[in-house]
Amino acid sequence: xxxxxxxxxxxxxxxxxxxxxxxxxxxxxxxxxxxxxxxxxxxxxxxxxxxxxxxxxxxxxxxxxxxxxxxxxxxxxxxxxxxxxxxxxxxxxxxxxxxxxxxxxxxxxxxxxxxxxxxxxxxxxxxxxxxxxxxxxxxxxxxxxxxxxxxxxxxxxxxxxxxxxxxxxxxxxxxxxxxxxxxxxxxxxxxxxxxxxxxxxxxxxxxxxxxxxxxxxxxxxxxxxxxxxxxxxxxxxxxxxxxxxxxxxxxxxxxxxxxxxxxxxxxxxxxxxxxxxxxxxxxxxxxxxxxxxxxxxxxxxxxxxxxxxxxxxxxxxxxxxxxxxxxxxxxxxxxxxxxxxxxxxxxxxxxxxxxxxxxxx
Numbered sequence: 060x061x062x063x064x065x066x067x068x069x070x071x072x073x074x075x076x077x078x079x080x081x082x083x084x085x086x087x088x089x090x091x092x093x094x095x096x097x098x099x100x101x102x103x104x105x106x107x108x109x110x111x112x113x114x115x116x117x118x119x120x121x122x123x124x125x126x127x128x129x130x131x132x133x134x135x136x137x138x139x140x141x142x143x144x145x146x147x148x149x150x151x152x153x154x155x156x157x158x159x160x161x162x163x164x165x166x167x168x169x170x171x172x173x174x175x176x177x178x179x180x181x182x183x184x185x186x187x188x189x190x191x192x193x194x195x196x197x198x199x200x201x202x203x204x205x206x207x208x209x210x211x212x213x214x215x216x217x218x219x220x221x222x223x224x225x226x227x228x229x230x231x232x233x234x235x236x237x238x239x240x241x242x243x244x245x246x247x248x249x250x251x252x253x254x255x256x257x258x259x260x261x262x263x264x265x266x267x268x269x270x271x272x273x274x275x276x277x278x279x280x281x282x283x284x285x286x287x288x289x290x291x292x293x294x295x296x297x298x299x300x301x302x303x304x305x306x307x308x309x310x311x312x313x314x315x316x317x318x319x320x321x322x323x324x325x326x327x328x329x330x331x332x333x334x335x336x337x338x339x340x341x342x343x344x345x346x347x348x349x350x351x352x353x354x355x356x357x358x359x360x361x362x363x364x365x366x367x368x369x370x371x372x373x374x375x376x377x378x379x380x381x382x383x384x385x386x387x388x389x390x391x392x393x394x395x396x397x398x399x400x401x402x403x404x405x406x407x408x409x410x411x412x413x414x415x416x417x418x419x420x
Contacts, residue, residue, distance in 0.1 A: 069113040072340040073120045078146040080114035089132045117171040118242040124171040133161040157207045170238040179238040186212045193234035237284040252280040275325050287339040299333040361404035367395045384415030392419050
């Protein structure tokens, strides 16, 4: 499809379109971002941005983020631009410069959330607690942040969401790598160089804090992380191994999800070969996961036994999106019948979520 692609420069795919964004060499001899069609075996590519690397497309396909470079090829920060219907950039480029050129730490990954809500940057700044030895993912709001100085580090349960007045004796002890966003806005990140985690916050009155939900443990340091349908994730380790885990993300979605993470190990499969970067393209025939609404529901009704369409209608009256998380063969009920739901019925005010359905096939 394309030649002279720089694998270390990252790759990202625009959902619902046959475009991949890759890093290759521009006319000036420095790294540039190109769009490549994935639907045919031709070598027609289009230049997207000069002096740039490490592209990342938001899960909704509406924005492209990347690392910016200067005339010497040194990193200068990150930028975000809107993508049009053809996959080409539209409108003004929003830049978020680093405090120094090059940044105090190399920027090795960028992730932009659905609807341009949050931008995550791996590297590029030094957290005062952890120092240069442990690069940390930071997030900022593109609508208010003007530079990478606005990045807020993502910490573990020992530091995340603890107000400054309470944090004097509770210093964060974590670092992260390879951030990604799911289509419903949830955030996954490599944690402590050995786990894949989902940060969350708890806004329950009288409770301060949040934490990390373990998605998969013992994975080792990772360079690149991607998520696919059905809760599957795939990652590239620092030793260039590519690993796939099916049904890894099985938690109810939402910042107040209370489900205990699974205790059993997640089956994984290592793909032969050596790899540098990974992304996951969802075919256009499959609809992406719905964006979570996160309304608080006092009592969650049961939709088990209803048709998938009827279950979606019932939850729709509560402004709760649903999606099919699993299918099972069941000859005793009509195809499309809901066999189970997650979260289960009866969940109290903590249910601020999307509802995953298990449907008979």
